[in-house]
Structures are given as structure tokens and as C-alpha cells.
Amino acid sequence: MVKRLILPVVAVLVLLACCLLSLLVGRVWIDPAVLADGLTTPRTDLAWLILFELRVPRTVLALLVGGSLGLSGAVLQGLLRNPLADPGLLGVTAGASLGAVIAIYFGLSASVALVTPVLGIIGAVLAAALTLAIGRNGTLTMILAGAAVSGLMGAGLSLALNFAPSPYAAYEITSWLLGSLADRGWDQVLLALPFMLAGWACLIATMRDLDALTLGEVQAESLGVNLGRTRLLALAGTALAVGSATAVCGSIGFIGLMAPHLVRPFVGHEPRRVLLPAAFVGALLLLVADIAARLIPSSLELKLGVLTSLAGTPFFFWLVLRLRRMAPS
């Protein structure tokens, strides 16, 4: 019993340590003692402003976004029983990006600040719905539909870039697409949170069905699993969680792919046991990546999405090699 507790306790301690580090790291060095003092006595001084208006929301957002990515990655891998599944694979990320870019392109974000995230979620939902509608017959068709929808959304993004109202807008769109948590605040947290919570509820509701899918679709169905409902929940949940995440901080790849793989050696392969740990590890991964993005010295801050891609690609190669080695058996 004690042994079973060690791992979760260590994980939580690591997460707490990273949260603390995230509050300490920034372009301005603030004495930890001053920060601690700022924590206990709210007042409008520099430490308080930087801590509560910048670093705390940034940390919270990293946890929420990373958690959403990890959770939806785990659900999609369970649903498709494909270890390469990832929100990006089903076109959800591209759809969210397109929605947000349309908001920027048509200047809707200027009139109402919250239009960008809302359109991002709408884009994600539409992309997910399209993937679901075309690929509802099975796993392979769904992956293919996801690729097609990703392509379509990518074409839309290119079109938006092509007709960007000014080169500066085009530059902004491209740099926004790289993904970042810099200078985000409570506005973004409050906006994304309700959608994320709704998305998490949908994703967690698939838990039992995903377990049954371990036996394949036919047996799962024979055990009373409504596969149509499961697919709908998984895609709607991914669209809500990842759509809102993408809309507030751009597209961030590989977290959804990596997190489930990193937890399986510790919790086993049952989808039910993978889900929450994957969300936890996704949050931790993104937080660490964001701290690294802040720590790596550069005149322009290294974009978070670029960093996760740089770190994620070797992992992807390793995964493909491992799958190839396992394939003949």
C-alpha cells in the first residue's frame, strides 16, 4: 500500500516544485521572499502585479492547457486504439487555429476581445464534427478523415495568410500559430476554463467505453457500448478542451501524443487508468516546457509550440521505431 502511494506523491511534489519554479522564473527577477510576502498580503506593488496578474495565470493556463492536451490525447489513443493518435491528428488543432485566425483576419478580435477564443472553439467543433461525420464508420476511416480535415483546415489557414490584410497581420498569424503562453492573463483563463471543464466532463465520460474498446469495436458493442456516443463524446470533449486551449495560446503539438505514453509504463495500458495520469503529465510537461521557454536566453522569447515540437519530434521517431520493431509479433 505504501509502495503504491510513492509514485503519486512524488509526482505531485514534482508538480508543486515546478509550479513554484514557474512563479519564480521571468524576465524580471523578484526575490522569493518578496514574492512570498506578496502572496500573503495582496496590494498593488510590482511583486503583486507580476505574480498575480502575469505569472500565476500563466502557470494556471499551462496546467489547464497541458492537462487538456494530455487528457484528450489519452482518450483519442484509447478510442482509436492507435498509439499515434493526438488531437492534431483529427484536425481539431487545425480547426481551432483556423477559427482563431479568421477572428484575427476579419478584425473581429478587435471589436470584441473574446471573439478569437470563441471562434477557435467553433472551428475545433466544426473540424471535429466533419471528422466524425466522414469517418464515423471505423477507426481507419476516422484517421483518414482527420487527415483530410487537417488538410482542409491547413488550406484555409494558407488562404487566410494569403489574403492577410497586411503583412504585419500575416506575421502575427504565423507567430501566433507557433503557440505561446507569454503575456496571457486571467481573461484568457476565465474564458477557456468553462469550455475546458465541459470538455473534460465529456472526455472522462468515455472512460468505461474506452476500457471495453480494449476488446475491439465488435466486442465493445456486444458489451453494450454505444460506439457512436463514445465517438461523439470523445470528439466533442477534444474539440471543447483543445479548441479553447488552442484559441488562447496557439497550436501546441506533441503533448497529447507524449503524455499517455509516458504514463503507461507506470499505470499499465488500461485506458481508464491512463486518462487522469496522462492529463497530469500533460500539465507537468507543458509547465516544464514553458519554464524552459522562459529560461532559455534569447532576445525574442522562444515560442512554446516550437519548443514542444523540438522536444516531441525525437520522441515521435522513437515511437515509430518502437512500433516498427513490435510490428511483426
Added chain:
Amino acid sequence: MSRLEANGLTLRRGGRAIVQDVSLRMQSGMFLGLIGANGAGKSSLLAMLAGLLRPDAGQVAIDGQDVAGLSLRQRALARGYLPQNPRAEWPVSVERLVVLGLTPQLPAFGGLPAGLQQQVARVLDQFDMAGRAQQSVTTLSGGELARTMLARALVGDPPILLADEPLAGLDPHHAIDGIGRLRAFADQGRLVIAALHELTMVARHATHVAVLDQGRLIAFGTTQDVMKADILRQAFQVDACVTGAGTPTAMVDFVALARRTDG
């Protein structure tokens, strides 16, 4: 006492009738061997009987109730279903795989209740898998995996079991073991329907036999009545010699006519 009835089941795919106007009445205690040549429609008929495939015409009733009117969970509780070559998609343990068979019984939230835990232990023991309960299913041999899957299908103690070629790929020892378990399950008062290719096994262990030929039911009755040379000739295009059908020493031997069976 469970009854399973099929009335005029028809399934069309691409303008062709895969299953045509099949009516069957089955009840507890029967071990029905469903036989027929490749492509005769055995799998489609089983899937329709299990309520997994909607027939284009006709209906399936369990205890007089139309299956189409039952919820997915009610169907799951009423019958177990084992498809052809069942596989595990993730390397989970034997025990966890068997527990999945209890999905329709599980409460909406929380873990496995103690009563069900005992049921799992019992069925693992019954299928000689208790010693391998914690082993990953991907490391099992074919026979062990088949036994595990059978345990999975039976753990919920469904009154009806539908199995699609449960003996496929098993060596003679494990095949005999497997069909013996199916028969024992029927003898305990359940209804077992299995699509099978091993005609001698059917002649020895099945209580009843249904024969499909190009989607049509050409014979249905006790093993003794159905496992006859003329019926097998029509269904399989073979010259068959059947001795002692319905007894533990039955033999079915055959030579090809125009077309050979893959049996």
C-alpha cells in the same frame, strides 16, 4: 429458461442476399452448431441474432421480446457474443480483460464490487487461467488467449452465448477442450450457438445443428437428424460419410466433389 427466436431474417449487401429468410427457434440447454461453407452467411446470421447487425427484414426475439426494442445494455446482459479471432488491443492483464466482460453489470462509477470479483476468480479458475491472471494477454499462446476470451464472454453468466468460430486456430487438444466447455455450458441450462467448421466436433458435441447454404437455412434439427450425408453434400459439395452423429464417438469423413472445403 431462455428462448431465442429468429423470424424471416434477411440481410442484403450490395444487392445480394447474404442471409435469406432464416427462421430459427432455440432455447436453453441447446448447443447449436451453425455450419455451412465459407460465405454461407454464418457470421452475419450470428451478428443479427446477437442484435449487432440490423436485418433488412425479419426480427430476432429474446424471450418473446424484439431485440430491436432492447437497449444496448439489456442486449449485453441477455447474451454474450464472441466474434471471430477476438484480439486485445492493449497489453492488459488476463484478469483485467476478463473483468471487461462484466461491463454491462458494472455500476456507473466506482470499482469492481466484491461479488463480481469472486465471479472473475471463479471463471479464471474454471478456464485454468488463474495462474496467469496477472500475465499480459499479448504474451499468451493462441489457446490461452482463446480460453481467456471465452472466460471473458462467460464471466457475466449470460443465459445465451453466441460464438463465431471459437475453435479457429486451436490445436486438436485445445479445440476439444474448448468445445467441451461450450457443451458443458449448455448442459448447465444455457443456450449456446456457435458457428463451427470442425464437422466431427459438431457431430460429437452439438445437441442441435443448423446448416446454411448461400444464405438459406437448409436444415435445422437435432444433430442426429441433420448431420447426414445428403445435407452435407448439398451444403459443402462433398461426399460425406457420417457415423454415430450425436454420440461422443461420431465421425465425419468426406472427399471433395466439385469444390473443396477449407474446414
Added chain:
Amino acid sequence: MRALRASVAARAGALAPVLLGLLLGACGREDVGTEVAIPAKPMRIMSTNMCTDLLLLMLVPRDRIASVTFLAHDAVEVIMPGADRGVAINHGTAEEVVAQQPDLILASPWSTPVMRQLAASTGAPLVEIDSAASFADIRRVTRQMGDLVGEPARAEALVAEMDRKLADLAANPPAQIRRVVVWEGDGNLTGSGTLTDEIIRAAGANNIAGNFPAARHATYSMEELLQARPDAILQGESRFNPPSLRESAGDHRLIRTAFKGRRITYPAALHACGLPQAADAARQLRAEIARVPSGPAPW
């Protein structure tokens, strides 16, 4: 600077302003057009750069202008409403040069090579006008343009007007030198060597961008902005800028609360293009700064 970059890149086809920044520094002044004789009083002048558009509209009557760029209109509406009524527009393409048959083409030092070749082959003189990053630049460029289009007196009057206003500002310095910095939300630092920096100084304020570790147009973060405690932040007015994302960062909750009453919007076109009206921008800025609450930032 922003609008200038925009117009430049629209023609150059390049997208990254970072690269353009390099181009700005790298491209020298090279008068390709001098090979062709420039008419003493050109009658069909084509401007292919937003900044020369604006100067041109101030210097010559509209009937002598063949076309200005499509980017000019929004800035014209702010600086001199209606001045471009009836004037044709161009998108800086080579085809338009052929179609509009100008007798003088005004361009920036980074116009496309295709355009230069074409201008040379059609016989239209192409003159490259520097961008102005200081009041001295403005005087030089305005006079150069005046000479080119045959209106030196008009140019001289514009320069004199600017110098009179600047002298007026210098003669009546504000009681208190306030510390200001440009915050656009994209983290770009507008430091010394920019026209904005000169305008801030002419307005009698202190541009604290120089206090940040990096020099011209490097980046800084919101944390550093807070730490620097400026008395006010300057934000470019977006009326004639296409909508953009940086506004959301410029409109961050922290900025709204921490700089309440301390956010000054400035007409971005006047800071982007070196025009004689830069003196007006300085005047306007001084008035705005005077309205900023006295005393240091509250945090």
C-alpha cells in the same frame, strides 16, 4: 514604423518585419533613376510607397498625381482628410507602371528589382526616397521631394512650419519631464534612432526604452515594463491599422488596471512616416502627457 513596414512588405512580398528591419539598415541610397532625365515639372507622378504618398499629396495638386498606393487612404483620413479624393491608387506592381505611364516614379530604397528594371525600360525615371527616422531626415527628404516634383517653395514652407512648431515646443518646456515608453503588446522596443524617440523628446518627455537592456527594436516583456515604472505608455492608434492580435496583449487586463489613465494613443502614421506633421504629433503628445496623473506609477 508599423505602417511603413506594412507598405514596404506589401510591395516587396516579404512577410517578416524582422527581415525588413535588416533591409532598412542594409539598403543604402542608390539613385537608379538618375540615368533617365527627370522632367523639371513632372505631371504624372506615381508614388509606390505610403510615406511618399503622403508627402506627395502635400506638395503637388492632385491632378499631377498619376496614383498613390492603396495603403495611403487610411493615413490620409487621419492627417489630411479628403486630400486624396479622386486620386487613382496602385498596388506597387510592375504592370501598373506600364498602364499608368508615369513621368516620375517615387519609390523606397527597397523597391523590387523587377520594378526598377521595368521603370528603366519604359523610360520613366524612378527615384528612391529614404525613410526618415529623425527631424533632420524629414527636412532633407521633404526638400528632396520638393526639388524632384518642382515645388521647392512648397517644401520649404512645410519645413519652416515644422521648425516653427518645434522651436515653440523647445521654448516652452513642460514643468516636469515624464518617463514614457511605447507598449504595443508585441514586446517590440521603440528606442533611440526611431522617429518616435525624437517625437517623444520634442514633446519634452523621456523615452525610457533606452533604459532597457536591448537597443533599437529589441523586445521586452510585460514584467520588464512594470518594473521600469513608466509614467505613461504610448500605444499606436489602430484606426488606420488593420486589426491585429497584438491589441489583445496591448489590452491585457494588467495593462488596463496598472496603467489606468496612463495610456496615451498616438497617430501611428505620423510616427511611421517622416512627415512635417511630426511636429504636430509632438505637440499632441505633450498635451496628452500633461493629462497623465501626476506622481509616479502607483505600484
